[in-house]
Amino acid sequence: EWSVVEAARLMEAQHVKRLPVVDETDRLLGIISRGDLLRIFLRRDDAIRDEITEDVLRRTMRLAPSEVTVEVHDGRVDLSGSVEFRSLIPVIERLCRSVDGVVRVSERLSYRTDDARRSPTTAT
Incomplete structure (x- = not known):
């Protein structure tokens, strides 16, 4: 439920390059990387x-x-x-x-x- 900005701030504050993406039962859905966040702003x-x-x-x-x-x-x-x-x-x-x-x-x-x-x- 986090926004892109919240995820980016946490990654910066914790000095991590990836974050797990989980559902409401904490089941792993995937991993988001700094590159994934950056691609949102690097538009064609x-x-x-x-x-x-x-x-x-x-x-x-x-x-x-x-x-x-x-x-x-x-x-x-x-x-x-x-x-x-x-x-x-x-x-x-x-x-x-x-x-x-x-x-x-x-x-x-x-x-x-x-x-x-x-x-x-x-x-x-």
């Missing part, structure tokens, strides 16, 4: 690209596929294209960084509307 580039394209850009940000191009090489994500508002760029970048397996995010995104510009205030 196409899986990372698909998650960013479908989940982050299309579902979460409601962007059309033609607006932002996603390229992934060894976990490094490159975004290019154009979005409507300047304020969307750091949000997209932050969401992409949160995807498992992403090592780095670089963006070359332009914007059509600078909604981050402050309007001048007048003193009264």
Whole structure:
């Protein structure tokens, strides 16, 4: 019933390379290794690209596929294209960084509307 993080922390704290996996009656089901835990985060580039394209850009940000191009090489994500508002760029970048397996995010995104510009205030 442990999470991956709990198992990894125990392995680190106890300086062990493997943990037994047991059922509720303590019957051995298998062994989990550090490599097994690491593989969860070492995702294929196409899986990372698909998650960013479908989940982050299309579902979460409601962007059309033609607006932002996603390229992934060894976990490094490159975004290019154009979005409507300047304020969307750091949000997209932050969401992409949160995807498992992403090592780095670089963006070359332009914007059509600078909604981050402050309007001048007048003193009264």
